[in-house]
Amino acid sequence: xxxxxxxxxxxxxxxxxxxxxxxxxxxxxxxxxxxxxxxxxxxxxxxxxxxxxxxxxxxxxxxxxxxxxxxxxxxxxxxxxxxxxxxxxxxxxxxxxxxxxxxxxxxxxxxxxxxxxxxxxxxxxxxxxxxxxxxxxxxxxxxxxxxxxxxxxxxxxxxxxxxxxxxxxxxxxxxxxxxxxxxxxxxxxxxxxxxxxxxxxxxxxxxxxxxxxxxxxxxxxxxxxxxxxxxxxxxxxxxxxxxxxxxxxxxxxxxxxxxxxxxxxxxxxxxxxxxxxxxxxxxxxxxxxxxxxxxxxxxxxxxxxxxxxxxxxxxxxxxxxxxxxxxx
Amino acid sequence: xxxxxxxxxxxxxxxxxxxxxxxxxxxxxxxxxxxxxxxxxxxxxxxxxxxxxxxxxxxxxxxxxxxxxxxxxxxxxxxxxxxxxxxxxxxxxxxxxxxxxxxxxxxxxxxxxxxxxxxxxxxxxxxxxxxxxxxxxxxxxxxxxxxxxxxxxxxxxxxxxxxxxxxxxxxxxxxxxxxxxxxxxxxxxxxxxxxxxxxxxxxxxxxxxxxxxxxxxxxxxxxxxxxxxxxxxxxxxxxxxxxxxxxxxxxxxxxxxxxxxxxxxxxxxxxxxxxxxxxxxxxxxxxxxxxxxxxxxxxxxxxxxxxxxxxxxxxxxxxxxxxxxxxxxxxxxxxxxxxxxxxxxxxxxxxxxxxxxxxxxxxxxxxxxxxxxxxxxxxxxxxxxxxxxxxxxxxxxxxxxxxxxxxxxxxxxxxxxxxxxxxxxxxxxxxxxxxxxxxxxxxxxxxxxxxxxxxxxxxxxxxxxxxxxxxxxxxxxxxxxxxxxxxxxxxxxxxxxxxxxxxxxxxxxxxxxxxxxxxxxxxxxxxxxxxxxxxxxxxxxxxxxxxxxxxxxxxxxxxxxxxxxxxxxxxxxxxxxxxxxxxxxxxxxxxxxxxxxxxxxxxxxxxxxxxxxxxxxxxxxxxxxxxxxxxxxxxxxx
Numbered sequence: 001x002x003x004x005x006x007x008x009x010x011x012x013x014x015x016x017x018x019x020x021x022x023x024x025x026x027x028x029x030x031x032x033x034x035x036x037x038x039x040x041x042x043x044x045x046x047x048x049x050x051x052x053x054x055x056x057x058x059x060x061x062x063x064x065x066x067x068x069x070x071x072x073x074x075x076x077x078x079x080x081x082x083x084x085x086x087x088x089x090x091x092x093x094x095x096x097x098x099x100x101x102x103x104x105x106x107x108x109x110x111x112x113x114x115x116x117x118x119x120x121x122x123x124x125x126x127x128x129x130x131x132x133x134x135x136x137x138x139x140x141x142x143x144x145x146x147x148x149x150x151x152x153x154x155x156x157x158x159x160x161x162x163x164x165x166x167x168x169x170x171x172x173x174x175x176x177x178x179x180x181x182x183x184x185x186x187x188x189x190x191x192x193x194x195x196x197x198x199x200x201x202x203x204x205x206x207x208x209x210x211x212x213x214x215x216x217x218x219x220x221x222x223x224x225x226x227x228x229x230x231x232x233x234x235x236x237x238x239x240x241x242x243x244x245x246x247x248x249x250x251x252x253x254x255x256x257x258x259x260x261x262x263x264x265x266x267x268x269x270x271x272x273x274x275x276x277x278x279x280x281x282x283x284x285x286x287x288x289x290x291x292x293x294x295x296x297x298x299x300x301x302x303x304x305x306x307x308x309x310x311x312x313x314x315x316x317x318x319x320x321x322x323x324x325x326x327x328x
Numbered sequence: 329x330x331x332x333x334x335x336x337x338x339x340x341x342x343x344x345x346x347x348x349x350x351x352x353x354x355x356x357x358x359x360x361x362x363x364x365x366x367x368x369x370x371x372x373x374x375x376x377x378x379x380x381x382x383x384x385x386x387x388x389x390x391x392x393x394x395x396x397x398x399x400x401x402x403x404x405x406x407x408x409x410x411x412x413x414x415x416x417x418x419x420x421x422x423x424x425x426x427x428x429x430x431x432x433x434x435x436x437x438x439x440x441x442x443x444x445x446x447x448x449x450x451x452x453x454x455x456x457x458x459x460x461x462x463x464x465x466x467x468x469x470x471x472x473x474x475x476x477x478x479x480x481x482x483x484x485x486x487x488x489x490x491x492x493x494x495x496x497x498x499x500x501x502x503x504x505x506x507x508x509x510x511x512x513x514x515x516x517x518x519x520x521x522x523x524x525x526x527x528x529x530x531x532x533x534x535x536x537x538x539x540x541x542x543x544x545x546x547x548x549x550x551x552x553x554x555x556x557x558x559x560x561x562x563x564x565x566x567x568x569x570x571x572x573x574x575x576x577x578x579x580x581x582x583x584x585x586x587x588x589x590x591x592x593x594x595x596x597x598x599x600x601x602x603x604x605x606x607x608x609x610x611x612x613x614x615x616x617x618x619x620x621x622x623x624x625x626x627x628x629x630x631x632x633x634x635x636x637x638x639x640x641x642x643x644x645x646x647x648x649x650x651x652x653x654x655x656x657x658x659x660x661x662x663x664x665x666x667x668x669x670x671x672x673x674x675x676x677x678x679x680x681x682x683x684x685x686x687x688x689x690x691x692x693x694x695x696x697x698x699x700x701x702x703x704x705x706x707x708x709x710x711x712x713x714x715x716x717x718x719x720x721x722x723x724x725x726x727x728x729x730x731x732x733x734x735x736x737x738x739x740x741x742x743x744x745x746x747x748x749x750x751x752x753x754x755x756x757x758x759x760x761x762x763x764x765x766x767x768x769x770x771x772x773x774x775x776x777x778x779x780x781x782x783x784x785x786x787x788x789x790x791x792x793x794x795x796x797x798x799x800x801x802x803x804x805x806x807x808x809x810x811x812x813x814x815x816x817x818x819x820x821x822x823x824x825x826x827x828x829x830x831x832x833x834x835x836x837x838x839x840x841x842x843x844x845x846x847x848x849x850x851x852x853x854x855x856x857x858x859x860x861x862x863x864x865x866x867x868x869x870x871x872x873x874x875x876x877x878x879x880x881x882x883x884x885x886x887x888x889x890x891x892x893x894x895x896x897x898x899x900x901x902x903x904x905x906x907x908x909x910x911x912x913x914x915x916x917x918x919x920x921x922x923x924x925x926x927x928x929x930x931x932x933x934x935x936x937x938x939x940x941x942x943x944x945x946x947x948x949x950x951x952x953x954x955x956x957x958x959x960x961x962x963x964x965x966x
Contacts, residue, residue, distance in 0.1 A: 033826040040859050041789075041821040042403040050522075050570065052858055052872055053481040060480055061560070078554075086554045089402060090595045091563060091573040093554035100596040172598060176627070179599040180590050273401075273630040278598050282630050286402040291822075295595070 002319065006312070013308050017301070021079070024300040025072050028293055034064045035088045035291045042290065062088050075297060085294035089287070094298045097283070102302060104173065105280040108202070111195055115203040116210060117253060124214025125246060128222065139211060146208030152270040155201045159275070162197070172276045173198075198277055202268050206256070213252045221245035247321070254318050258311035262303055353615035356391040356622065359606050368606055369457070371617060376449035378433055379617075380610045382961055384940045385422070388612055389620035389963025395645045395938070398627045398635040399600075405572040405593065406952075407649050409521060411624070412584040412602070413955035416524040417446055418515050420956040424677075424844060424946045427519045431460075431527045431583060433501075441512045441899030442488075448501040453607040454530045454581035462503040467531035469495035469505070471540055478559045483525070485517050488897075510897035512904055513847075520848065521952040522569050529566050530581040537562040575600070583609070585619040585960040593626075600626040610960060619960030636660075639933050642667030646941060646954070646962065648674045648932025654723065654795070657931055664933075671931040672941060677948030679731050679745075679843035680923035681722070682796050683852060685836040685862035688920060689879050694776045695834060702919055703763050709748040709922040711756040711810045712803055718925050721798045726925035731852050732912055734843040734926070739908055744853075744916035756810045765811075774811040783813030784834040787827060790818025796837050799924060828862050836862035840923055841948070847895070847908055848950040853915035854892050855885055863920050884918050937964050 036059055040050065059065050063074060078085055084094035123143075127136040172179070173194050178187045221227065222245055230240050269281040280299055287296035318325045355363075355371045362368035399407050413419070419430035429435070432446040452460045472478045474492055486493040491508030498504060505526075507514070517523050535541035537548065537558060545558050555561045567574030575593040586602035593600045602624040610618045627643075629635045632650040639651055640663035651660070652674050664671060686705060690696040698704055714728035732744035760766070765774045765782065773781040788796040800816035807814050819827075827833050838860065841849035851857035855867035864885070869878025871889050881889065888911045895911075898904040934941045940961045947953045 031820075031822065033822045033829075037825050037829065038822040039403070041825040043406075051484040053484050053487075054570075056481055057479065083554055086560060086564075087595065089572070091568065091571045092576060092594055093552075093564075095553055097595040100594075174598070176599055176625070180601060276598070276630050276634060278596060282401060283595055290402060 002316070005319075006316065009312050009315075013305075016308065017305060020304040021076055021297075021301060022072070024297055024304075025075065025293075028288065028291060028296050028300075029068060029071075031291065033291070034059075035062065035293065036064065038290045039089070071293075075294065079298075079301065084298040087287075087292055087295040089290050089292045089295065094294050097295060098280075098298050098302065101278065101280040101283050104278055108173075108195070108198055108277070108279060111199050112203045112206070113257070115199045116206045116256070119203070120207045120210035120214060121253070124211045125218060125241065127211065128215040128218035129241060131219065143208040143211045146204045147212075149204070150270075151201055151205060151268060152274045154204060155197075155271050155274045158197060158201060173278060198271070198275055201271055201275065206263075210252065210256070214249060217249035217252065218245055221248050251318060251322060251325075254314050254321060257314040257317070258307065262307045353611075354391075355617045356604060358622065359604075359617075362606075374453060374457070374607045375611065375617065376452035376609050378449050379452075380430070380449075381613060382610050382618065382958055383613050384961040385942060385957075386940050388614055388616065389939060389961065390966075391620055391622065391963075393621050393964040394623045394625050395621050395935075395959070395962065396625045396627065396643060397647050398629050398638055398644060398650075400632050400635060400650050401628070401630045404650070405575060406521075406570070408575050408593070408626070409570075410649070410952040410955050411959055412586050413959070414521045414524045414952060415527065415583045416518050417527060418518040420519050420951055422942070422945075422957050424948075424951045424956065427515050430519075435515070437515075437899065439899075441510045441514070441897070442507045443504055444514060445498065445502065445504045448503070449609060450501050452583075452609045454532075454583065455587050455605040455607055456530075456533070456579075456581040457607055458530065458532050458581060460527075460530070460583065461500045462497045463500075464529065464531045465503045465505075465526050466495055466497050467535065468526050468529055469493060471535075471538055472529070473525070477557070478562070483522075485520075485523055486525075510899060512899040513896050516848070520950050525569050527583060528569055533579070533581050534562065534566040537565055585610070586624050598628050600628070602626070608960070612961065620963035621960075639663075639669070640667055642669060644669070644933055645935040646933070646938060646959070648672070648930065648947065648953070652930035652932045652947075654725070654928055654930065660931060660933060667933075668936050669933040670936050672934050673944035674930050674932055674947035674953065675844075675944055676927035676929050677844035677946045677951060678839050678841050678927040679734060679846075679852075680729055680840035681726070681925055681927040682793075682799055682837050683731055683840035683921050683923045685838070685852075685921055687831070687833050687835055687862070688864045688882070689831060689866045690834065691831060694778060694780070698765070698776070698782065699835070701763055703759050704765075705919055705922065706748050707756040707759040707763070707810065708807070708812065709919075710750060710752045711812075712806050712922075712924070713751045714749060714924055715751070717799050717802050720802065721795050722925060722928060725928040728924075729926050730923045731840045731921055732842065732915070733846040737844060737846065739846050739905065739912060741909070741912040741916055744912050747916065747919065748922070753806070753809050760810060760812075768811055772808075772811055773813050781813060782811070783815065786814065786816045786835060786837065787819040787824050787833070788816060788837050789821035789824045792821055793838075800837065825859060828865060829859065831865050833862065838862065839927060840921070843927070844946055845948055845950045846912070847904075849948075850892070850908075850911070852921050853911055854888055855881055856889070856892065882918070884914050888914050935964075939963050939965050 036055055040055065043050065063071055075085060084098065086092065087094050087097060090097060123139050127139045130136050173191060174187065175190050175194075178190045181187055224245070227240065227245055230244060269285050272279045272281045284296060284299040286292075287299065359368060363370050368374075397407065397411065415431055417430060417432040418427045421428050431448070433449045435444055435446045437444055448460070448462060454460050473482055473486055474494070482492045488507040488511045489509035494506045496504040496506060537545060539545045539558055542548070545561070549555050549558055549561050552561055552564070555564060563571070564573060565577055566580055567577065572593055575588050576591070578588050578590060578592050582605070585605055585608045587605050589601050589603050591597070604619055604622055608618055612618060627638065629638065635644070635647070636651050636656055636659070638644050639647065640659060660671060686699040688696070688700050690699055718724060718726040718728070728746075728749035730745055730747060730749060732741050733739040735745070760774060764777070767775040769775055769781050773783065775781055786800065788800060790797050797816060797818055800814065804814040804816065828836055840852050842852060851861045852863075855861045855864045855871060858865060858868045858872060861868045864881065866879035867881040867885060870880055891907050891911050895904050895907040898907060930947070940963060942957050945953050945957050
């Protein structure tokens with residue numbers, strides 16, 4: 001039964017991804033002008049100029065002089081063969097540019113997700129069980145501050161503290177000496193030293209909201225008759241809470257898997273720029289700004305695909321975790 | 329400072345004075361070790377028999393160290409170009425006064441300036457140790473420039489009279505470049521940043537991507553993802569003169585002082601390292617091989633503010649790009665001592681910080697009649713209190729100014745630069761009344777004959793040039809006094825360019841180039857630039873298409889464009905400058921564009937220990953600073 005469900009979901013992805021490709025193509029093309037007008041404008045900032053013949057050659061080379069539908073089918077045709085084309089701006093194959101960034105993005109996403117869960121779960125349970133205690137108030141206050149503070153501001157504050165009080169180099173994911181080095185144990189350690197900051201910054205607001213959701217859901221469950229029944233049967237308080245109400249309240253945690261990735265790429269762009277993180281977000285933003293069709297399109301497609309897969313995984317996990325969720 | 333921007337005679341004199349070099353002396357310790365270990369040929373074999381001898385501006389240097397610079401997130405690849413230098417056949421003298429030999433040892437020109445014979449440096453080598461010869465230039469001309477698959481349209485600088493440049497190999501170190509018609513400005517053109525193509529591509533390496541030399545090139549194309557034809561394969565591996573891919577392939581041989589290592593520069597780069605080229609072909613006056621500094625380290629910051637932060641933390645060794653602005657000046661100055669840097673002046677080569685390009689080809693007939701009326705433009709100009717703008721917006725730095733060559737330049741035209749800059753709103757009102765715009769509406773705004781109020785709607789790219797927004801707000805008040813309305817809105821810069829290209833603007837505001845480089849950047853006195861001669865974009869189309877597209881220009885402009893064509897062909901330096909004087913005089917009489925103030929000089933940072941860096945240098949695209957000041961002679965004092 002569940003296999004049929006998964007198969008059906010996967011088949012539905014095909015028309016969905018097709019729709020995404022059309023919409024993203026049109027949206028990227030929507031602003032006035034094309035890559036070359038932005039390029040000319042960007043060079044114009046430093047008063048750098050190109051002659052008209054060069055511009056005409058580039059426009060012909062990138063196919064920007066052709067009708068929209070021709071450009072679209074050329075793009076999609078190549079994508080179906082696994083070729084995302086040549087980036088206009090970087091004049092390098094998009095495949096190479098994208099995977100490098102996507103790998104680190106996935107890593108940071110996963111680290112952030114784990115961080116969020118590790119913090120939100122115990123605090124959420126605690127503040128629900130000890131409702132209106134001192135601890136609950138403290139957790140709630142911190143939670144609201146975390147929700148209300150924009151990520152990038154938190155990043156700036158932490159960077160300032162890091163630079164001024166600890167004299168540490170806080171930007172980026174690697175120290176200069178490891179940036180271009182091949183992977184080694186030292187580089188992994190260096191990554192871990194840098195990873196905590198984006199993890200905390202990016203995870204804070206998600207943590208805060210998860211704490212609130214966990215608390216609210218658990219509070220709903222705690223006063224249900226089955227809890228009283230279990231307590232009456234003499235189950236220890238810890239096991240009682242863990243085994244029944246927490247399990248029911250856990251659904252939002254699982255649901256987050258689906259959206260943590262798109263959130264990290266699109267929602268955390270400013271944070272990634274502030275922290276100089278070599279993630280997909282800033283590159284995608286640049287590509288969109290410069291109307292670098294193939295590069296931006298590749299990111300949008302991959303993100304949509306990952307989101308859809310993430311959603312599928314979280315749905316499957318929900319089914320496994322909670323028998324009440326039906327899959328047909 | 330004498331600014332003669334042409335170079336007909338320079339080659340001849342340079343050939344005469346170029347001294348016989350003292351035997352090659354020193355080299356970097358790391359290279360000496362490699363020579364001792366037998367992994368690198370000795371210095372004499374790496375240098376040409378006649379290397380270029382460069383006199384450092386302060387002192388002979390010592391080897392070692394790293395210069396740290398920063399790139400901003402995207403579209404910043406020209407930062408490399410401007411530091412390792414466009415190593416073209418010719419280059420600028422450091423003071424921007426004339427063109428001198430660079431890759432070429434010397435040259436001769438035929439009588440009518442249509443044939444240029446370049447003598448190359450015998451024994452000169454690419455960065456991989458292979459010889460650099462006339463064949464490399466022939467490869468460019470025969471197999472790339474004149475190949476329609478590679479260049480459907482050849483770059484304008486290599487086309488004269490509709491014919492693309494041809495070349496003839498005399499011997500291994502002599503090559504003749506031939507044009508169909510006189511091209512007096514060619515040697516100057518070769519010193520501009522993007523004219524490096526004749527010596528950009530190493531034949532022995534790049535020919536593997538060319539079908540004339542590699543019959544199996546299609547197999548390579550098929551094997552490379554995203555590559556559709558051999559020109560894109562070629563460009564991916566061998567780079568283009570103006571694209572990031574030029575700095576992404578560490579295997580590509582170059583003539584540059586430093587070469588990229590590892591992955592080079594890609595979209596994913598967070599740090600780009602460049603190492604010395606062991607075959608670099610320049611030496612100091614004691615015969616020590618340049619460059620002095622071992623490595624260049626280029627961090628990649630996501631935006632300009634991050635670069636500023638690195639600069640005031642002392643992590644930038646020599647840079648003006650992206651951080652030299654009036655707004656940043658106080659913070660740079662404040663932190664100089666603490667961070668261990670000095671400031672160097674980047675003298676603006678531009679003429680005006682904000683020129684107002686009235687659209688002479690406006691689509692609305694009434695607006696066009698208004699804007700093409702010279703008296704109206706005079707009224708609009710003298711209604712602006714430039715001193716007030718300079719005080720408020722430019723922190724008091726500047727002087728009322730229109731456009732054209734700066735006073736210290738030999739082509740200075742006082743009328744073009746200073747006419748109608750006096751503040752006289754009363755006379756402006758009289759002029760407008762006399763011009764027939766004497767009807768006003770209830771708000772005191774003058775009316776067109778049709779009864780519509782005269783209100784300009786103007787865009788400016790607020791992110792790039794916020795000062796223009798402030799200035800326009802002040803002008804709005806000034807013009808309200810003479811009954812002219814103005815609405816200024818900030819737009820994203822590609823929208824700004826798109827409006828200009830579509831000829832939808834009342835007027836445009838942008839910096840005016842041509843202060844120290846009037847013959848190289850004449851776009852404000854001649855309708856020649858289809859993206860930036862905003863006062864008449866359709867005129868530029870008319871000119872560039874030979875009269876088949878666009879709108880026919882005014883008589884004055886047509887005469888000027890004809891003079892410009894003569895200028896480009898003229899071999900005689902004095903005659904050529906005379907032609908430009910005529911152009912400037914006619915532009916002054918027409919008064920098409922008005923301006924506000926001189927562009928203030930800005931300041932970049934330089935490590936206090938770095939030597940041979942001038943205290944002031946011209947800043948311009950045509951003089952791609954700081955390369956002409958020879959960064960390969962910079963060195964660290966103990």
